[in-house]
Amino acid sequence: MPIRESIKLKNITVEFDKGFVCKNINWTIQSDQHWLICGSNGSGKSALAAILTGAGDIERGVISGVPRRIGVVSFEAQAELIEAERRKDDADIMDVISEGTPVSEIIAGVCKDQSMADELCTKFGLNPLLNRAFRKLSTGESRKVMLIRALTCNPQLLILDEPFEGLDANSLKALQQHLLHVSARVPIVIVLNRLDQCPDFITHVAYVSDGELTQQIQRDDKESYQQLHQLLHLKTADLTVPPADPDTTIPALDPSQPLVQLTSASIKYGDTVIFDQLDWTINPGQHWQLSGPNGSGKTALLSLITGDHPQCYVNDISVFGFKRGSGESIWQIKQFIGYVSTALQWEYTVGTSLRNVIISGFYDSIGLYSKYTDHQRNIANQWLDVLGMRDRADETFTGQSYGDQRLLLIARAMVKHPPLLILDEPCLGLDDMNRQRVLALIEIICARSESTVLYVNHHAEDKIAGVENYLALGT
Numbered sequence: 001m002p003i004r005e006s007i008k009l010k011n012i013t014v015e016f017d018k019g020f021v022c023k024n025i026n027w028t029i030q031s032d033q034h035w036l037i038c039g040s041n042g043s044g045k046s047a048l049a050a051i052l053t054g055a056g057d058i059e060r061g062v063i064s065g066v067p068r069r070i071g072v073v074s075f076e077a078q079a080e081l082i083e084a085e086r087r088k089d090d091a092d093i094m095d096v097i098s099e100g101t102p103v104s105e106i107i108a109g110v111c112k113d114q115s116m117a118d119e120l121c122t123k124f125g126l127n128p129l130l131n132r133a134f135r136k137l138s139t140g141e142s143r144k145v146m147l148i149r150a151l152t153c154n155p156q157l158l159i160l161d162e163p164f165e166g167l168d169a170n171s172l173k174a175l176q177q178h179l180l181h182v183s184a185r186v187p188i189v190i191v192l193n194r195l196d197q198c199p200d201f202i203t204h205v206a207y208v209s210d211g212e213l214t215q216q217i218q219r220d221d222k223e224s225y226q227q228l229h230q231l232l233h234l235k236t237a238d239l240t241v242p243p244a245d246p247d248t249t250i251p252a253l254d255p256s257q258p259l260v261q262l263t264s265a266s267i268k269y270g271d272t273v274i275f276d277q278l279d280w281t282i283n284p285g286q287h288w289q290l291s292g293p294n295g296s297g298k299t300a301l302l303s304l305i306t307g308d309h310p311q312c313y314v315n316d317i318s319v320f321g322f323k324r325g326s327g328e329s330i331w332q333i334k335q336f337i338g339y340v341s342t343a344l345q346w347e348y349t350v351g352t353s354l355r356n357v358i359i360s361g362f363y364d365s366i367g368l369y370s371k372y373t374d375h376q377r378n379i380a381n382q383w384l385d386v387l388g389m390r391d392r393a394d395e396t397f398t399g400q401s402y403g404d405q406r407l408l409l410i411a412r413a414m415v416k417h418p419p420l421l422i423l424d425e426p427c428l429g430l431d432d433m434n435r436q437r438v439l440a441l442i443e444i445i446c447a448r449s450e451s452t453v454l455y456v457n458h459h460a461e462d463k464i465a466g467v468e469n470y471l472a473l474g475t
Contacts (some may be wrong), residue, residue, distance in 0.1 A: 005065045009028075020211065034110055035205070070157045073147055081106070103129050103130050103134050104130040112152060140168070141165045143167065164237055175428070202219065234386075241414070253320060259319070260317075261281045261303065265278040266316075282454065285452055291458060304317060307324075350366060354408055359372045360410050361411070387404075387411060389404070401434075410442070421454065
């Protein structure tokens with residue numbers, strides 16, 4: 001029978017072995033819901049599912065409504081069963097090598113529905129192996145045994161962690177059909193790395209990041225589901241940053257010299273001092289986070305670097321090998337910079353295609369007014385692949401969501417592989433889902449490109465993997 005009440009995790013924090021913690025979990029599973037838990041490797045998705053089985057030590061919070069009979073399939077449960085078989089050998093006082101428990105007995109130990117077990121053994125091709133020792137099975141074969149045990153124990157809840165791993169095509173099809181049938185009477189929680197394996201009966205999706213349940217969406221919320229699909233694409237796919245266009249060359253810089261160097265820099269308006277005596281050096285490959293509250297001088301500091309602030313010429317500033325005030329033009333400086341800001345997004349109101357938005361980065365234009373090359377088109381398509389938007393290449397930029405526009409503008413800024421990529425409050429105005437997508441893209445750029453990233457935001461605690469240098473203004 002299905003569970004009679006909702007399962008509720010209220011502000012749960014659970015610590016597991018090796019110090020991993022699931023924290024601040026608030027989650028309700030209704031009796032008519034089926035959940036998919038997803039996230040990148042090491043995010044804690046398996047740990048979240050394991051909480052429902054009683055795993056880990058609850059540090060705080062309350063869990064209620066968990067049924068008594070749970071069918072569980074996981075690598076951990078599989079390993080525990082194999083280890084239990086090995087312990088039987090260790091306990092053999094007759095010094096006789098045990099053949100191990102046969103598969104038929106492993107299944108019978110929990111089975112409450114023999115006819116279903118027989119049917120599944122046939123569909124999974126296990127009948128020839130019923131007399132073989134469980135510990136002698138392959139990984140895929142032992143996974144089938146775990147599935148049969150879970151499905152035939154008369155479960156009130158099914159928890160399946162990567163149930164499709166290691167299954168052959170026929171067994172996979174049989175399992176999917178059986179789970180569809182079971183879903184009519186038993187709530188199911190499935191953990192998957194790949195969202196494209198999501199079964200049709202799933203009603204809700206939970207996304208886990210760094211031990212926190214950061215997103216809970218309904219499957220039929222198409223926009224949120226698409227955004228989550230893109231987030232997983234950015235987080236879990238083996239993505240590479242597309243190459244630069246060899247015909248759109250930026251002059252080479254001396255890698256031994258800093259990109260930016262400010263010495264005792266200050267900005268003052270009359271008697272008002274924004275900042276004073278600021279020394280700051282940005283070296284190639286040295287990613288920085290610049291943070292501070294409103295009015296602390298973040299935007300003013302950026303404008304010193306870009307040459308847009310009138311006081312840049314009364315300060316000791318070197319950028320990309322140029323000494324400020326030595327006759328350099330603003331365009332000589334800006335060719336080395338990719339820039340993304342909310343203001344740019346407000347200005348980018350032309351109804352050009354997504355592909356053309358990215359290509360416009362080669363020309364530093366808002367819109368595309370030059371004939372592009374086949375190579376530039378190909379690079380733009382590769383960026384759309386990274387963003388998970390290739391199928392929308394010819395749609396209009398203005399018709400996209402606010403979060404998708406932000407991702408496209410970051411790709412536009414990166415298309416030339418600028419030595420310095422400035423991301424000025426890239427998450428401003430974004431909800432949590434879109435914020436996570438933007439941060440995931442920035443992490444890819446930090447890890448897999450030669451561009452140095454300057455990430456500007458309000459909150460110093462909002463960190464990005466790969467950014468290890470911090471400058472806080474107004475503190």
